[in-house]
Amino acid sequence: LQDGLSSALKSLSGQGKLTEANMREGLKLVERSLLEADVSFEVARYFMKNVTEKAVGETVLKSLKPQQQVVGIVYQELCDLMGPVDHSLHLKGKNDVTVLMLCGLQGAGKTTTVGKLGKMLKAGQRNPLLVAADLQRPAAIDQLHVLGEQLGLPVYSDREEKDPVKVCNAAIKEAKKLGADVVILDTAGRLHIDEELMGQLERIDKQCSPEQIYLTVDAMTGQDAVNSAKAFNDALEIDGVIMTKLDGDARGGAALSVKHVTGVPIKFMGTGEKLEALEPFHPDRMAQRILGQGDILTLFETAQKEFDQEQMLAQEEKLKKGEFTLDDFRKQMSMIAKPGLMQKMMGMMPGMGQMREAMNDFDESEMKGLFGIIDSMTPAEKANTKLIDQSRRRRIAAGAGCEPHQVNELIKQYDAMAQVMTAMAGKGMRDRMKMMGE
């Protein structure tokens, strides 16, 4: 994927303005990259629809390069879809017993994650009891006992009992005796979804009423993760997802798919076999991973650097000499001719508070008015506004079809901007523009 999306976005660059045509092609490449990241077909299609709608709405943006817009929209959309964040285990008070149930396919990492949660809870001054409710294989019980010993945590198991529901109920009673306040049920899995397993899990859900049911999903399973997540969620109404094996070369797409089909928060991610390898899930980091393992930031920076660099260098040279003409002002204005964008940019640029005030309520029709005024000036007047006296002001106003005081206001705005621009040039325009990107 990394290569896929990065090159997809690169291929969008240098094409000037974002048009419907070049965007459609670029978005197609983005879609292919999502699929390469193991996002399911269905989810990728939904995602593209959303992103396209948003991008089309922003095609009027004239001041940004296409790749900046697309990167921004794709990234934001990924974050939105994989959020919001909820890392809470919804534990009851310490005098109660909170039951957490883990489910998932065989090998997804349930037993390991039970151990990880146990360790985390113990560190949080809780007293967890681990419950071996996977009666599928005798080895599963042993595995949990080994973890319990490693962690110094009690493990409940019953090698004679054949019904996992009875084991869970007995364990909850035992928890009260032991003074444990959290019970974590390690249930059985299968290689594939089957009715017997689902029936068993539904019975545990009904008869033991766990506060939270978490689905453990192996991030490496990619496309398959969607189907199993859907089946588990239909049967159990899961409360959260824990993605495992994100330390390997899983491409992260499963996180987007599973979040989309279940709608429940992704709580944690497993990043290794060791018991401390459990981390809270962060949509933004996963979005970066899907877009190329942190590459996106570099991409933003690159895009920012390329951002009209030539024009900027030329501008910088002029500004260093203290030159910022009304023509430059006009160019600057047309670059940011989108309502709201001006304020946004001003907000990102330090020291531009006054400009933001001046630019409040600034819209495109006003912009045309401003341009009309500038266009009614002679080159000499544009180069030096001090030349503009009362009679010149009247002439310009008549030419532009406005009131003389509006000519004055324009000159005031220009003076304010010239001041800031010249000051910025002193500190290094490129640095400032970079800050804007951040």
Ligand code: GDP
């Ligand atoms: P279960 O069948 O769902 O209980 O899965 P297990 O907990 O037994 O885990 C299956 C395998 O996956 C074991 O070898 C674990 O060590 C490994 N495993 C579990 N979680 C992770 C993880 O986050 N990263 C890695 N690399 N391996 C994991």
Ligand code: MG
């Ligand atoms: Mg297991």
